[in-house]
Amino acid sequence: MDSAAHSPQDSPQVVTGTGGTGGMGVFDALVIGGGIAGLQTALDLADQGYSCAVVEKDASIGGAMIRLSKVFPTLDCASCITTPKMAAAAHHEKITLLTCCDVDRLERVNADEDGGSLVATLTQRPRHVDIEACIGCRKCEYACPVLTPDAEQGGFSGRKAIRIPFSNAIPQKAVLDVEHCMLCGKCAEVCPTQAIRYDQKPEQLRLEARAAVLATGFRLSPVADKRQYGLGAIPNVIDSLQMERLLAPHGPYGRVLRPSDGMIPDSIAYVQCAGSRDASMGVGYCSRVCCMYAIKQAMLLSGSLPLADITIYYMDIRAFGKNYEQFYQNAKAMGIEFVKAKVASLDPTEGGAVTVHYEDQTGAGVATREHDLVVLSMGMLPGWQPGQVCPVAIAADGFIDTVAPKTLPSLTAMPGVFVAGAAAGPKDIVDTITEAGGAAMQAAKYLAARAANAGLARTPQARTEKASIQEASHG
Amino acid sequence: MTQAKTERTPGKDAKKDAMKALRAERAQWVGPATAKAAEHKKAQKAIRACLAQASATPPEIAAATGLAPDTTLWLLASMKKFGEVVEADKTGAYYRYALAAQAPESGEG
Known part of the structure; x- marks a missing residue:
């Protein structure tokens, strides 16, 4: 900087x-x-x-x-x-x-x-760090004894109270949050440039x-706003940005695993319009990107978990951009299942699976299905x-x-x-x-x-x- | 030598006093952070002890340590990030985790 x-x-x-x-x-x-x-x-x-x-x-x-x-x-x-x-x-x-x-x-x-x-x-x-003095060596991060959920990794792993935000952060400077710091002084002890400033x-x-x-x-519409989808309390129901982290090369597990117990999921479902086109959440508009990011994630999952069943429950697929329709067709050709349905509710199941209750709009009526992992395609808020x-x-x-x-x-x-x-x-x-x-x-x-x-x-x-x-x- | 030692002491004392004052000022955060660190330290020690016997899957580690399976995975992911634990082979639908042969410097111990 x-x-x-x-x-x-x-x-x-x-x-x-x-x-x-x-x-x-x-x-x-x-x-x-x-x-x-x-x-x-x-x-x-x-x-x-x-x-x-x-x-x-x-x-x-x-x-x-x-x-x-x-x-x-x-x-x-x-x-x-x-x-x-x-x-x-x-x-x-x-x-x-x-x-x-x-x-x-x-x-x-x-x-x-x-x-x-x-x-x-x-x-x-x-930052509680002298930004001019910090050289981004991460010695403070290794020395810090406090672990707290790492929002940069969807909360799926821990980070230290003092840390470099993420591997390619700019500036590559440490930041300490006092809410999680026990003031043990270990970071200051190991800092080679004496950059720690507890009293900044x-x-x-x-x-x-x-x-x-x-x-x-934007920010993602919160999972906790939707009672029918468990208010964020059902294990193995995650949002789309959390799935981005699971798919990222430097993600929390280094691969896609079920957060409740580390199982390799065999069946993954996407619930479309989970946070958009929903007056009950105060978000009446279409967020425009959810269809495409769900298809993208489904394709990436097909690559990393070739044997897994991937289902997308959707109301409409809006593939409006250049090459987007072809992308959607490719996803179908890869074996990703698209179910035209509105998901009514989700329930936890013993063993960590999630039951999806939905209304099939092609005429099959109300149905339920179990999945190991459910991704809510949340919408965009300002x-x-x-x-x-x-x-x-x-x-x-x-x-x-x-x-x-x-x-x-x-x-x-x-x-x-x-x-x-x-x-x-x-x-x-x-x-x-x-x-x-x-x-x-x-x-x-x-x-x-x-x-x-x-x-x-x-x-x-x-x-x-x-x-x-x-x-x-x-x- | 003696003179140099007496010159450094006031500075050290001032630093100690400043940290003490900060701890008092931030008591509402320092207490919970300390308790959380102690809890995680104990849990990580149990995981290390379990993995010292043999590599294990998260449910196996959870059963051996008494930790919740999601907490076990969270701690394993954190320990993996800091080089203490590595992913080993696969058993059924789960990966096994093992202690890294040479764990790098860490404040967790």
Whole structure:
């Protein structure tokens, strides 16, 4: 992470304070969210010469995509696509990454003066590690005696109270959570650079920019919200992101096993629309990606467990993207069973199996079937609620409202504030990256227009011309 | 030598005092974390003792140690992550786990 000093146009400035005194920085654009949408937006803006600050809530950039196993319909490794973008952003001289940050306020100030500025007030949560001193050696992690469920692995294995978030996290710096720390001092004892700071405090940061892009992504609708599916309490009923971890090469078990006892599952079921198109959960919309990720996971399972029966209970299959229908047909040809049915409820069974009660919509009526493992295809909810933080308009579905969804899909009701990716509504990775590029272009246009209106030579081209003129005049 | 020793002591004392103050400040987290660490240490010791006899499947380890099967698997996955345990051969629908020949440095012991 680069937090070195920069100037507004040439190099952004972040003066990080010590002891909670805070810091400030001035940038051309702020990107809220360091997932694939935020990184793509920042890279596209930075490549045009605009300085960007990427504000991420987690301890690493990469968002949901870096936690996936593979992507549909190509079955490319998700990490192989995301990691180079993460590294490119981390090493880009125009991009400053700020992790562990919560946005407290994002507002436009002095709007009557040349459009004013956007000011973001952030709280940077402490890592309890000196980020400059930490070398990411993981000695602290090995020494720590406290194990706690690792959310990065779906909770299926433990992590230490102090740890590097995951193997390809950026920055590769340790983070300690005080809620699980017994303050035994073992991490500090073994740290070769004395980087542990048990008493680190949150810092207030103030960032100023002319434009902002909201790329705050999504979160999965919670399993615990659906009584009929066991409220998250039935063993061997997991959500789709947990299955992503089971399928990932660096997953908790290194293979797909049943979490209740380690059995290799012989029969796996997917329950579609488990968290979408369901008024009882307050999610009336289609999440657009569940059909395809379930098919992708089913295909990957067919590869890793060739003898297993894989069933997908679905209401409709929505394979709308390029090559998606072919992907679906390939899955059927591989022997994955598609049952047109609405799953009514799930029950635990002795021995760890799960009973699926469903209504077969092809006429077979109400039926039940047992599976060793059940995956709920949960839907997408907004990853961030702007609430009082930012006066941007919210649509009826809870996602950020776009004022011209057909012609300018990145435009929000707040001047100079754009939106990219799943922050504006459920969408897949292809659409997210496309939209991020569009948001970057809209933001760049806005920045150029602001500069032109102000009569300032702030566009990269104008800056080059200005530099040439200055060089010529000095020569 | 003596002078150097007396110079270091106040610093060490200050660090100890600071840690003591932090422990008091974070008592609501330190207590449960300590209890959890002790519980896991005991469970991992039992798993190590079981695996020292022979490799075993998670249900076999659970039966031998009295741990719940899901807890056993969770601890095995955690121990595997830190190089203490390795996956061995397969018995029926379960993989067997064994102690790594040379476990790397770990704070669990």
